[in-house]
Amino acid sequence: MVKKPAREHADASMTARVIVRDIMNSPAITASPSDSVSDVAKKMKEEGVGSILIMDKDRPLGLVTDYDIVTGAVARDAQASKVKAKDVMQELHTIESEESITEAARLLRKHKIKRLGVVYKNRLVGVISASDVIAVMPALVDVVSEKAAIVRGELGRPASKSSGYCDECGEYSDMLQYVESEEQFICEVCRGEVREEPPSD
Template identity: 35%
Template structure:
């Protein structure tokens, strides 16, 4: 069976055609958690921490009029409240949340979520439809589809890093052609898009 090369740092790992097709067909709606835990931006960090403990989650989505504007994680609380010796009951969630909220559509494919997580180096994505919060998808949700997706998330993070380097150094890139969708070791920047040599010749 034909296999697609996955590697930037993991060049010896491969994603099978069957798994690739599966990833293309499954949408975020199919794997997201509905009714995600959320809290108003004006609530105290203490209230948020209690809610997170009650729901046994490591993060909580911060909303304003039902629209996600940020996310509060255990790490945020440790770094910005505990380490700073602040009173969690007197600090509003909006003061320490991570923002803006990076979201994804429920109709988006898994590949898009993987790209977003890799680009922003995050593990959770609020799912928004028509401006309203409808769910949450996490790195764990993606890995339940295929453990190999963890490597893909890391790969997209590396590709994004290389994109920035490419602007400084004229060199070939490894990744997915933005025209034909095939993975290539020789991508070329053509008008801000990374294309394989074949597509670059046609577009150019």
């Protein structure tokens, strides 16, 4: 499990409006690492969810999604009843329950995933998905989509003119630049391109 510590954001108004715990799915649906993929799939259907947290007692080990089942078992023509959850699970990235949904969106994009585990007082209490974030704040779709298009070269303009949230400090900027070596969008402040204004008389 990769734990993401909580941090302060300048976008206080958004944080005050919606935080992760407001929209997370709780309690999280769990399964054992020794459970078969078939059993995990049945539990997903019964609970109406697209992912299951894999736990060893109180310790989170990973996450199994419907996509993992398809690629890890079905596509390989393996018997779902003989494949274990631990064999198809993916790494679980987490976020603190008091974080803003903006930070959740940033982490989802950064790790190229669709779900995050939600932690409260060092205990896994739920899951937040990309669809949860988008449902609450559709405007985040534009920010993420624009950045992705710039990286792919579809907009025909330099990444330095991208707008959105900096992957380094979390601040909003109209001058983000995509740094290929780090696969992140960095603002002009974090790039060290902002000079201090001389004091006015």
